[in-house]
Amino acid sequence: MNTDFGRVTLVVLFAIVPIVGIALGMRAPALRSKIPLLVAFFAGLIPIFSMYIPKRFLSGDSGMSPRLDQWLIIVAGFALLLGLTNVISNSYRKISRRDKGWPYAIVLLAGLFIMGGFGIYGAISRQGTGFLPNGSPTPFRWVETTVFQPLQATIFALLAFFMASAAFRAFRARNTEATILLVAGAIVMTGRVPLLEFLAAPFPALHPAAAAASQFMGKATEWIMDTPNGAAQSGIIIGAALGAASMGIRVILGIERGYLGLGKGE
Amino acid sequence: MRLTASSLAVLTLLLGAVPAGAVAPVTTPPPPLELPAPTAFVAVDRPGDGGSAILLTWTDPTPLPEGTVLEVRRSEPPADEFAALQTVKPGTQRYVDASAEDGKTYRYELRVRGAETPDSLGIAGAVGPALVSDPVSPHDNWFRPERTNSLIASILFIALILSSIAAARSGKPIFIRRIAGLNAIDEAIGRATELGKKVLYVPGIQSMDEIQTIASMAILGHVARATARYGTDLDVPNRDPLTFVSARETVHSAYLAEGRPDLHREDMVHYVTYDQFAYTAAVSAQMTRERPAAIFLVGYFFAESLILAETGQSTGAIQIAGQADPTQLPFFVATCDYTLIGEELYAASAYLSREPVLLGSMRGQDIAKGLLLVIGIIGIISVSLGATWFMDLVKTQ
Numbered sequence: 305m306n307t308d309f310g311r312v313t314l315v316v317l318f319a320i321v322p323i324v325g326i327a328l329g330m331r332a333p334a335l336r337s338k339i340p341l342l343v344a345f346f347a348g349l350i351p352i353f354s355m356y357i358p359k360r361f362l363s364g365d366s367g368m369s370p371r372l373d374q375w376l377i378i379v380a381g382f383a384l385l386l387g388l389t390n391v392i393s394n395s396y397r398k399i400s401r402r403d404k405g406w407p408y409a410i411v412l413l414a415g416l417f418i419m420g421g422f423g424i425y426g427a428i429s430r431q432g433t434g435f436l437p438n439g440s441p442t443p444f445r446w447v448e449t450t451v452f453q454p455l456q457a458t459i460f461a462l463l464a465f466f467m468a469s470a471a472f473r474a475f476r477a478r479n480t481e482a483t484i485l486l487v488a489g490a491i492v493m494t495g496r497v498p499l500l501e502f503l504a505a506p507f508p509a510l511h512p513a514a515a516a517a518s519q520f521m522g523k524a525t526e527w528i529m530d531t532p533n534g535a536a537q538s539g540i541i542i543g544a545a546l547g548a549a550s551m552g553i554r555v556i557l558g559i560e561r562g563y564l565g566l567g568k569g570e
Numbered sequence: 571m572r573l574t575a576s577s578l579a580v581l582t583l584l585l586g587a588v589p590a591g592a593v594a595p596v597t598t599p600p601p602p603l604e605l606p607a608p609t610a611f612v613a614v615d616r617p618g619d620g621g622s623a624i625l626l627t628w629t630d631p632t633p634l635p636e637g638t639v640l641e642v643r644r645s646e647p648p649a650d651e652f653a654a655l656q657t658v659k660p661g662t663q664r665y666v667d668a669s670a671e672d673g674k675t676y677r678y679e680l681r682v683r684g685a686e687t688p689d690s691l692g693i694a695g696a697v698g699p700a701l702v703s704d705p706v707s708p709h710d711n712w713f714r715p716e717r718t719n720s721l722i723a724s725i726l727f728i729a730l731i732l733s734s735i736a737a738a739r740s741g742k743p744i745f746i747r748r749i750a751g752l753n754a755i756d757e758a759i760g761r762a763t764e765l766g767k768k769v770l771y772v773p774g775i776q777s778m779d780e781i782q783t784i785a786s787m788a789i790l791g792h793v794a795r796a797t798a799r800y801g802t803d804l805d806v807p808n809r810d811p812l813t814f815v816s817a818r819e820t821v822h823s824a825y826l827a828e829g830r831p832d833l834h835r836e837d838m839v840h841y842v843t844y845d846q847f848a849y850t851a852a853v854s855a856q857m858t859r860e861r862p863a864a865i866f867l868v869g870y871f872f873a874e875s876l877i878l879a880e881t882g883q884s885t886g887a888i889q890i891a892g893q894a895d896p897t898q899l900p901f902f903v904a905t906c907d908y909t910l911i912g913e914e915l916y917a918a919s920a921y922l923s924r925e926p927v928l929l930g931s932m933r934g935q936d937i938a939k940g941l942l943l944v945i946g947i948i949g950i951i952s953v954s955l956g957a958t959w960f961m962d963l964v965k966t967q
Contacts, residue, residue, distance in 0.1 A: 356721050358620040360672075360710040376779060376812075383811035387841030390814070394837050405859055459847040463873060466880040474904035537896045540912040542942060544894035546727075547916030548781045550935040553731050555784060559927050562788030562919055563778065563816055 310361035310368040317346045341558040348556035488528055495525025605682045605698030606631035613678045613703035621710035624667040634660050637685035645677050652679045670708045678703040716967040731934035738930025751908035752921050758888045759796045762863035768803035770862040774869020775809040778816050782894050786869035787820050788919035794824030806839040809849040814841045850874035854881040861885045868892040879905035
């Protein structure tokens with residue numbers, strides 16, 4: 305069996321079967337919900353089999369399992385077009401109805417068409433979206449580096465402030481658990497930065513004591529992170545992994561259908 | 571001078587009369603050291619691989635002179651000439667030829683070769699007797715033997731889940747502990763209904779190939795049914811196009827199932843952008859402008875988790891989050907009113923629907939967890955006692 309077998313099987317399972325299903329579904333509506341379940345069943349089984357069967361048609365570089373991942377990207381590409389259409393139609397509707405926040409929709413559409421236009425211009429003129437031969441940026445690149453990236457960095461930078469406000473709220477010693485959290489948090493923060501040395505800097509007599517205390521805090525931090533924190537994380541990961549595996553089995557067997565928009569008995 | 575000259579002549583005569591045994595040793599080189607041959611040389615198709623590899627194993631000869639290496643040579647019949655492939659240090663005793671091609675037959679030769687640099691042993695560049703393997707050709711295999719333990723565990727787990735589902739179908743009552751975050755879903759939607767505000771559902775930023783997103787869709791279905799029942803507005807902004815398509819179908823079906831297609835609007839589920847922080851900015855702005863009464867952050871989140879949750883918190887909305895990855899969980903726990911931690915996210919569809927089949931799978935999952943606990947304890951004891959066989963048994967590759 306060579307890789308062509310895998311290719312043909314994929315085409316049958318994920319192209320011909322759905323097309324036949326859609327055609328039959330027009331006559332028999334009950335079939336309409338069965339075909340997606342069948343497709344999900346095979347799509348779930350192939351990666352599992354490739355875990356244990358190293359045959360080239362299944363797990364090779366151009367085998368069924370890697371090819372299925374590539375197909376996902378193609379499907380996502382088409383879905384992105386659907387998303388784009390949705391953004392344009394929603395924004396247009398918002399502007400035409402003068403819904404709340406409609407000026408933002410104008411900004412959104414302007415950004416979409418300007419960047420999209422520069423991208424298409426880059427493709428048509430063969431300039432691409434990077435730099436020109438003389439080293440200057442293409443219009444697409446210029447807008448990206450001077451407008452988009454700073455905006456992106458701004459949103460990311462907000463995280464620092466949100467972290468401080470969340471920590472302030474979490475560390476309020478309202479009950480026993482919150483107090484334990486506060487103490488553990490204080491130890492970890494002190495152990496991760498040379499705070500004690502910094503405070504003792506003006507007092508040379510305190511330097512040895514500060515160094516010893518800092519070393520102790522470092523060890524306490526390591527213990528907190530490795531032992532109680534590591535144990536709790538392992539517990540969550542084991543539980544979540546089993547839950548994910550169980551969910552995966554339910555999806556493959558067609559028991560879990562919520563993601564297809566199908567309810568009980570459909 | 572004459573005296574001296576005659577004295578030297580006498581000395582020369584005397585030296586000529588010295589016995590043969592006292593003469594300096596002859597400088598003819600010693601016979602070259604014979605290099606030994608390796609033994610038990612075998613070439614086979616590498617087991618459990620996807621082809622294109624031959625595994626060579628042998629036993630080094632002892633003792634091996636210092637500086638020697640083992641030379642692997644290969645020939646492709648019908649040609650009988652061996653070409654150098656690789657040199658291997660003594661002690662390795664195995665070599666994988668990953669440059670072989672499936673369907674071709676090869677023969678391998680193994681011999682000991684002296685170091686190329688001149689040395690006192692006289693073996694520079696010398697080669698020992700060669701061992702030649704049987705013809706062998708690589709091919710792809712049907713099973714990875716190193717994953718046998720994983721396969722057995724998977725089969726056991728699937729059997730547990732299926733038997734538990736069968737037990738649940740037979741009507742056996744199954745207990746599930748109370749999950750506060752899931753109980754609060756109806757409360758949050760009810761609050762939104764009372765306030766006349768919308769419910770915002772954020773399904774994470776990952777695609778439908780992420781199991782947490784699939785779990786999120788199951789919860790979205792339940793939330794959409796509730797909003798359809800109560801006539802509350804629902805808003806689902808999406809970052810991933812596949813998730814967007816799935817969410818749209820889920821919400822549409824939920825409204826149909828509740829008999830309220832009149833309340834369903836196409837723009838309830840909408841696409842925003844594929845960029846992570848642009849999406850975060852858009853959703854945060856939506857929270858600030860529209861001030862939803864209930865916010866669901868259920869799915870897979872990365873750095874945007876805290877930005878979204880803190881913004882939602884600042885609007886005074888009741889927030890329910892769910893994520894299985896522990897990296898972002900602390901942010902949700904610190905910021906949201908309720909958090910579905912780890913496996914609770916996957917239990918949601920069973921817990922909310924109370925379908926026996928789904929509940930049965932949860933029971934199987936709990937039994938598997940108990941078994942894992944026992945295996946973990948046995949592992950701790952065996953390692954503490956210095957026995958590594960148990961670790962080797964459960965180690966996955």
